[in-house]
Amino acid sequence: MKKLHTPLLDRLKEHYDRQVFSFHVPGHKYGELWSDKMLKKDLLHLDATELSGLDDLHDPSGVIKEAQDQTARFYQADRSYFLVNGTTVGNLAMILATCRKGSIVLVQRNCHKSIMNAIRLAEARPVFLTPEVDASTGVTTGVTLESVEEAFKLYDAIDAVVLTNPNYYGMTQDLTSIIAYAHEQECPVVVDEAHGAHFGIGSPFPPSSLSMGADVVVQSAHKTLPAMTMASFLHFKSSLVDPLDLEDKLQLLQSSSPSYVLMASLDYARGYLESLEPRDIEQIISSINELKDRLKIVPQIEVVQASNGCAYHDPLKLVMQSRTKLSGYELQKVLEQIGIYTELADPFNVLFVLPLSRLEKIDHLVKLIKETLASYEVVNDRLPMHVNYKLPAVAEIDLKKSSQQEQKKVLLTDAVGKVSAETIIPYPPGIPILLKGERITKDHIEYCSFLIEQKARFQGNQPDQEIAIFL
Numbered sequence: 001m002k003k004l005h006t007p008l009l010d011r012l013k014e015h016y017d018r019q020v021f022s023f024h025v026p027g028h029k030y031g032e033l034w035s036d037k038m039l040k041k042d043l044l045h046l047d048a049t050e051l052s053g054l055d056d057l058h059d060p061s062g063v064i065k066e067a068q069d070q071t072a073r074f075y076q077a078d079r080s081y082f083l084v085n086g087t088t089v090g091n092l093a094m095i096l097a098t099c100r101k102g103s104i105v106l107v108q109r110n111c112h113k114s115i116m117n118a119i120r121l122a123e124a125r126p127v128f129l130t131p132e133v134d135a136s137t138g139v140t141t142g143v144t145l146e147s148v149e150e151a152f153k154l155y156d157a158i159d160a161v162v163l164t165n166p167n168y169y170g171m172t173q174d175l176t177s178i179i180a181y182a183h184e185q186e187c188p189v190v191v192d193e194a195h196g197a198h199f200g201i202g203s204p205f206p207p208s209s210l211s212m213g214a215d216v217v218v219q220s221a222h223k224t225l226p227a228m229t230m231a232s233f234l235h236f237k238s239s240l241v242d243p244l245d246l247e248d249k250l251q252l253l254q255s256s257s258p259s260y261v262l263m264a265s266l267d268y269a270r271g272y273l274e275s276l277e278p279r280d281i282e283q284i285i286s287s288i289n290e291l292k293d294r295l296k297i298v299p300q301i302e303v304v305q306a307s308n309g310c311a312y313h314d315p316l317k318l319v320m321q322s323r324t325k326l327s328g329y330e331l332q333k334v335l336e337q338i339g340i341y342t343e344l345a346d347p348f349n350v351l352f353v354l355p356l357s358r359l360e361k362i363d364h365l366v367k368l369i370k371e372t373l374a375s376y377e378v379v380n381d382r383l384p385m386h387v388n389y390k391l392p393a394v395a396e397i398d399l400k401k402s403s404q405q406e407q408k409k410v411l412l413t414d415a416v417g418k419v420s421a422e423t424i425i426p427y428p429p430g431i432p433i434l435l436k437g438e439r440i441t442k443d444h445i446e447y448c449s450f451l452i453e454q455k456a457r458f459q460g461n462q463p464d465q466e467i468a469i470f471l
């Protein structure tokens with residue numbers, strides 16, 4: 001690995017080493033007030049504030065500017081910004097910077113709830129594009145160029161196209177033609193790339209959305225890079241979006257006391273990525289391949305790849321399916337009992353997020369899984385793959401329906417044709433399957449009932465046999 005160059009992190013360490021008197025926020029005084037050694041040790045030493053020499057995220061001209069410039073150079077963006085409230089805040093900012101009240105915005109339907117919230121805040125008119133479904137896992141992926149073209153024919157003035165790439169499971173599309181088409185219509189394309197902060201480091205990792213021409217891209221550095229939770233990047237490269245408007249939205253939405261620990265972890269994450277040499281990437285990939293190969297000796301499970309419809313499958317995402325009567329949720333629970341905690345489960349799959357470093361203890365891991373699953377019978381008649389619910393390719397939904405409007409609860413089976421007064425979000429992955437204001441179809445109800453039966457976890461309202469509808 002190359003030597004790390006991390007200007008912000010280095011300056012913070014130097015600052016702490018000077019053992020200054022702290023008569024400023026934060027109140028823990030570089031950890032002095034903490035008796036818990038684990039957090040105090042080193043971490044709180046970096047938790048400084050906008051002191052001389054430490055710059056200001058909202059008006060950067062010193063080390064934060066330098067660290068952000070390094071990030072932009074590495075990701076080949078015109079500008080990059082550090083985010084301290086996750087990709088959530090980046091999604092809010094990029095949509096508020098591209099949409100106004102009444103703007104028509106094309107949105108990939110399987111997007112994160114922060115996208116829906118941004119559209120509500122902007123009071124824009126969302127037109128949803130239904131994504132494709134991956135045949136081997138049953139999960140939704142990306143949208144087609146045809147559906148984007150169809151929407152541009154149906155609606156005159158579209159202010160933005162909002163895509164999510166990759167999906168949670170690391171399945172990634174080639175966005176080049178969609179972005180080129182939208183740009184021909186002078187429409188910016190903004191991408192939630194929460195799960196792709198490591199993209200662009202070279203094959204077999206997928207290319208980044210920015211390299212495929214996207215105008216604004218947001219990445220959760222904390223998901224796949226060594227950054228702390230809530231630390232994300234926003235990259236800008238556009239002649240269609242005003243960077244000053246974007247910066248205005250970021251200062252509007254982000255804390256005026258952004259965490260230096262989070263920002264330093266972003267500096268470190270970019271430095272880490274940049275320090276990886278081709279040899280390191282080869283070693284990471286060969287250890288992932290070794291794990292996948294070794295797991296083949298366990299007949300009760302299968303590691304699945306995205307089917308052909310997907311351009312790339314991120315090597316850091318390992319999707320495991322049970323070949324027993326266990327559902328994805330049940331398999332996840334069994335793994336937890338032996339100390340293997342995974343990112344998420346759905347009715348069919350368990351998702352592992354692998355580290356961006358050479359995997360250790362492969363033998364031990366495989367042995368543990370093999371021994372634990374040995375007592376489960378391998379079956380052929382597995383749960384039928386429920387290929388999600390069907391939706392129109394292009395659809396407009398009124399997200400403005402207010403909670404004050406009269407509503408009542410009805411049985412799920414009586415809800416078809418009514419307008420939902422609640423948003424139903426299985427969590428993880430946090431992607432709404434039914435939106436408040438959306439007309440309920442038979443497919444929605446069948447899919448919800450299926451998830452309830454599979455004991456899926458939902459965020460907020462846990463749907464049971466009833467659902468709230470608007471009168």
Ligand SMILES: Cc1ncc(COP(=O)(O)O)c(C=O)c1O
Nearest residue numbers: 085086087088112192194220232
């Ligand atoms: C696709 C997608 N976008 C956005 C987010 C929100 O990201 P963050 O947790 O960084 O705010 C998530 C979180 O899981 C996500 O999966």
